[in-house]
Amino acid sequence: MGSWSASSVLFTIVVVAAFGFFSYNVQRLVGELQLGRHDDSRWNDLPRRFWNFLQIGIFQKKIFRDGVAGPMHAAIFWGFCVLTLGTIEMILGGIAPGFSFAPYVPAPVYAFYEMNQNLWGALVLAAVSFALFRRITKRVKRLQGKETHADDPLLILSWIGALMITMFASHATTGIVHDLFWWSHALLVLGFLNYLPYSKHLHVVVSLPNVFLSNTSGPGVIGAMRPMDLESDIAVFGAKDVTDLSWKSLLDGFACTECGRCTSVCPANLTGKLLNPRKIVINVRERLEAEAKGDHSKTLLDDFITEEELWSCTTCRACVQECPVSIDQLSVILELRRNLVLGESRFPEEVMPAFESMEQRGSPWAFDPGDRGKWAAGLDIPTMAEMAGRNQRPEVLYWVGCMGSFDDRAKKTTVAFAKILKAANVNFAILGQEEKCNGDAARRMGNEYLYQMLAKENIETLERYGVKTVVTACPHCFHQIGNEYPQFGGNYDVVHHSTYIESLMAAGRVPLRDDLHEPVRTFTYHDSCYLGRYNDVYSAPRETLKRALPMLNLVEMPRSKDRGLCCGAGGGRMFMEEKVGKRINAERAEEALATGADAIAVACPFCMTMMADSVKSRDSHVDVYDVAEVVAGRLA
Amino acid sequence: MKIAVLIKRVPDMDVRFKIAPSGTAVDESGLKFDISDFDGYAVEAALQLKEKQADPAASEVVVISLGPDVVQETLRKAMSMGADRAVQLKHDAPLHDSYAIATALAAELKGGAYDLVMFGRMSIDTANQSTGTIVAELLGLPIVTAISQLTVNGGQVTARRELEGAYELIACPLPAVVSIDEGIARPRYPSLKGIMAAKKKPLETKPAQVGEERYKLDKMELPPERAAGRIIGEGKDAVPELVRLLKEEAKVL
Ligand code: SF4
Ligand code: SF4
Numbered sequence: 092m093g094s095w096s097a098s099s100v101l102f103t104i105v106v107v108a109a110f111g112f113f114s115y116n117v118q119r120l121v122g123e124l125q126l127g128r129h130d131d132s133r134w135n136d137l138p139r140r141f142w143n144f145l146q147i148g149i150f151q152k153k154i155f156r157d158g159v160a161g162p163m164h165a166a167i168f169w170g171f172c173v174l175t176l177g178t179i180e181m182i183l184g185g186i187a188p189g190f191s192f193a194p195y196v197p198a199p200v201y202a203f204y205e206m207n208q209n210l211w212g213a214l215v216l217a218a219v220s221f222a223l224f225r226r227i228t229k230r231v232k233r234l235q236g237k238e239t240h241a242d243d244p245l246l247i248l249s250w251i252g253a254l255m256i257t258m259f260a261s262h263a264t265t266g267i268v269h270d271l272f273w274w275s276h277a278l279l280v281l282g283f284l285n286y287l288p289y290s291k292h293l294h295v296v297v298s299l300p301n302v303f304l305s306n307t308s309g310p311g312v313i314g315a316m317r318p319m320d321l322e323s324d325i326a327v328f329g330a331k332d333v334t335d336l337s338w339k340s341l342l343d344g345f346a347c348t349e350c351g352r353c354t355s356v357c358p359a360n361l362t363g364k365l366l367n368p369r370k371i372v373i374n375v376r377e378r379l380e381a382e383a384k385g386d387h388s389k390t391l392l393d394d395f396i397t398e399e400e401l402w403s404c405t406t407c408r409a410c411v412q413e414c415p416v417s418i419d420q421l422s423v424i425l426e427l428r429r430n431l432v433l434g435e436s437r438f439p440e441e442v443m444p445a446f447e448s449m450e451q452r453g454s455p456w457a458f459d460p461g462d463r464g465k466w467a468a469g470l471d472i473p474t475m476a477e478m479a480g481r482n483q484r485p486e487v488l489y490w491v492g493c494m495g496s497f498d499d500r501a502k503k504t505t506v507a508f509a510k511i512l513k514a515a516n517v518n519f520a521i522l523g524q525e526e527k528c529n530g531d532a533a534r535r536m537g538n539e540y541l542y543q544m545l546a547k548e549n550i551e552t553l554e555r556y557g558v559k560t561v562v563t564a565c566p567h568c569f570h571q572i573g574n575e576y577p578q579f580g581g582n583y584d585v586v587h588h589s590t591y592i593e594s595l596m597a598a599g600r601v602p603l604r605d606d607l608h609e610p611v612r613t614f615t616y617h618d619s620c621y622l623g624r625y626n627d628v629y630s631a632p633r634e635t636l637k638r639a640l641p642m643l644n645l646v647e648m649p650r651s652k653d654r655g656l657c658c659g660a661g662g663g664r665m666f667m668e669e670k671v672g673k674r675i676n677a678e679r680a681e682e683a684l685a686t687g688a689d690a691i692a693v694a695c696p697f698c699m700t701m702m703a704d705s706v707k708s709r710d711s712h713v714d715v716y717d718v719a720e721v722v723a724g725r726l727a
Numbered sequence: 728m729k730i731a732v733l734i735k736r737v738p739d740m741d742v743r744f745k746i747a748p749s750g751t752a753v754d755e756s757g758l759k760f761d762i763s764d765f766d767g768y769a770v771e772a773a774l775q776l777k778e779k780q781a782d783p784a785a786s787e788v789v790v791i792s793l794g795p796d797v798v799q800e801t802l803r804k805a806m807s808m809g810a811d812r813a814v815q816l817k818h819d820a821p822l823h824d825s826y827a828i829a830t831a832l833a834a835e836l837k838g839g840a841y842d843l844v845m846f847g848r849m850s851i852d853t854a855n856q857s858t859g860t861i862v863a864e865l866l867g868l869p870i871v872t873a874i875s876q877l878t879v880n881g882g883q884v885t886a887r888r889e890l891e892g893a894y895e896l897i898a899c900p901l902p903a904v905v906s907i908d909e910g911i912a913r914p915r916y917p918s919l920k921g922i923m924a925a926k927k928k929p930l931e932t933k934p935a936q937v938g939e940e941r942y943k944l945d946k947m948e949l950p951p952e953r954a955a956g957r958i959i960g961e962g963k964d965a966v967p968e969l970v971r972l973l974k975e976e977a978k979v980l
Contacts, residue, residue, distance in 0.1 A: 433919035459742040
């Protein structure tokens with residue numbers, strides 16, 4: 092560009108107009124977010140938020156979970172970060188001809204900067220070309236879906252490609268040709284900026300703040316549900332429409348890139364159910380945009396998201412774990428379930444007996460509460476009440492849980508764990524009749540009223556005995572008492588039995604038989620969602636197995652640890668029929684059997700039922716054990 | 728249309744009972760109570776009748792229960808399902824004679840101008856199946872018992888009763904008394920919205936005008952514990968021993 096010219100005046104006007112229009116759109120979007128529910132849980136624990144921002148946002152940790160798309164996306168993202176500097180220089184140069192950063196920094200720094208502009212420009216160009224090629228020729232499964240805006244990515248990718256080409260061309264040319272390329276580059280940049288608010292590529296600007304504001308990777312307790320204030324009169328229970336959702340769930344809608352990673356790992360979707368977590372997020376944005384335009388004729392619940400979709404969710408958290416921009420699909424599902432149950436009493440009819448029994452008998456199954464401690468008959472295990480009667484307080488409370496107390500298969504695990512505790516001379520007691528269901532299934536099915544009733548009763552009991560440490564073999568009890576009871580003033584040190592056994596073994600407190608004649612055994616371990624993704628316990632059960640079986644050959648399933656596939660029982664699915672598609676436990680059992688292992692280990696009574704049922708139905712001789720049973724089987 | 732539903736608070740039956748020290752009542756400690764199953768069906772049937780009216784708001788479902796103050800909880804539950812208001816006929820001492828109970832209920836129903844009075848077929852704890860019938864008699868109204876379907880059309884009720892391998896349809900004019908069998912409708916699960924609303928609905932308490940009890944409960948006893956089973960062997964070899972035991976010990980052969 093020459094000196095001050097008509098051209099620079101014109102450009103200044105264009106820049107002002109472009110940024111003016113962009114800020115108008117930003118205000119519009121902020122206004123849309125304000126339609127959501129108040130949510131002040133987004134500014135606490137700033138160090139953790141910055142850490143998430145760096146790890147997940149800047150360093151693209153989750154993006155890299157996909158080995159192909161990961162590097163491709165990272166190249167574009169990092170390229171954009173670097174090239175933005177160049178764009179700023181270019182815009183300033185357009186306004187004030189001849190402007191450059193060069194006079195303000197040492198020459199080598201400027202040279203380094205210029206080199207990076209070219210390098211990253213080339214990388215971005217290569218990455219978008221690859222992305223375009225992949226989109227057009229390969230039809231990657233997770234990118235398909237009728238809820239997506241499939242043409243948008245093609246437009247955006249071509250646009251970015253054109254940005255790079257015009258940038259390089261303007262550098263390489265002079266005179267009128269240069270001016271032409273320069274202007275087209277500038278207009279493409281400003282146009283891109285203003286197209287974003289209308290596109291799914293809004294994530295370019297929203298994803299970083301979204302990662303910062305998200306609670307899905309901490310801060311606080313991951314996976315804990317929002318406590319509802321049931322005392323105050325609430326007009327709408329849970330959420331019926333976008334206006335009942337937290338503004339952060341609405342921001343999630345803007346941040347979604349439609350990448351489909353969530354849906355590609357969803358056990359319900361994988362086995363042919365209607366549920367599709369990506370669709371849930373897209374629906375939120377669609378419905379919000381209509382609402383903002385004054386269209387109140389539809390609601391998110393029923394018109395966009397159906398009951399059938401909502402009840403298919405196992406709350407396995409795989410979608411949340413996988414989302415590269417830290418979207419919380421699950422919280423939308425759970426808030427809508429709350430509205431169905433608390434507001435309208437709409438739920439699958441087979442759930443009713445479970446609700447009623449939890450309320451009446453403190454367990455989802457119609458067993459006599461008086462029989463809760465029956466498994467311990469003859470084992471010489473004291474109850475808290477008996478110990479309190481003797482003025483004693485045990486070191487730990489063994490929280491048995493409903494499955495562990497009443498289910499025949501799970502009772503074997505219960506007894507096995509009790510034997511280990513005894514062998515290790517742990518001073519422990521149980522609550523017996525005074526224990527009630529932890530309420531997790533009720534809460535996850537949307538019945539917050541029933542859940543809080545159970546949670547508060549249990550906390551009262553635990554407080555009465557001054558309990559400090561709780562061990563449990565059930566990941567749902569573990570998650571509830573440890574992570575969600577603090578919402579109601581119950582603060583305990585809760586340890587899952589796999590972790591507890593491992594620490595006992597590490598301390599040499601568990602006497603094992605001589606191992607000379609142990610055969611070599613091949614095990615595969617199935618991760619429980621509420622132990623793994625909800626609580627990051629991946630190694631304890633594996634280590635416990637290795638310590639218990641000296642000749643163990645532990646093989647992993649393709650989907651394991653934080654990518655583990657749900658057994659299908661979570662989120663109250665245990666109490667619902669599974670009528671559509673393939674059974675989730677069948678999908679998982681097949682995966683386990685395909686490893687060739689001769690036994691499957693689990694660390695959750697729900698996983699136990701699901702896996703054992705499916706393995707048995709296949710006439711397979713593969714055993715399913717709880718980790719405690721494996722250890723108990725080797726006790727001296 | 729004005730409907731009265733008479734409901735009873737009963738213990739959860741899926742537990743093992745203990746007899747109280749008095750010997751004439753069950754030990755209530757640790758028991759959970761709820762609305763009797765058939766009474767729950769009756770409440771649901773009443774609510775559905777009301778909802779089917781051209782102007783549901785013009786109809787009223789009143790739930791009535793006799794007993795000490797704890798029955799208020801049961802009445803609130805029925806209101807959380809959707810009943811409009813409740814009446815507690817307060818009486819603290821236990822009652823056994825259905826006739827005495829029926830007189831108190833009939834006294835309350837008499838001036839109430841109810842078009843339809845609904846009972847459960849029986850209470851699931853004492854299972855006498857008699858209160859509803861006596862109430863009908865005392866009120867001089869027709870009664871159809873143990874019905875599994877119900878329609879009301881212009882001052883007439885049509886009810887279906889299940890028989891062994893058949894059913895009968897019975898029509899009778901309103902006002903009438905009906906008792907409800909289980910097939911009729913699954914009681915709805917109260918929503919939190921319903922529970923909140925129920926807290927604000929009117930619950931009236933008045934003394935029960937109980938008639939004279941003509942019989943009293945003497946004694947309650949649990950059945951004797953069954954002796955534990957015994958495995959005497961497997962397959963053919965065990966047969967002689969089994970026959971011997973059946974002859975000599977059980978004396979059934
Ligand atoms: S929590 Fe699991 S089942 Fe539910 S939508 Fe997410 S991935 Fe699917
Ligand atoms: S919610 Fe997350 S994982 Fe799912 S499509 Fe959107 S961005 Fe991808």
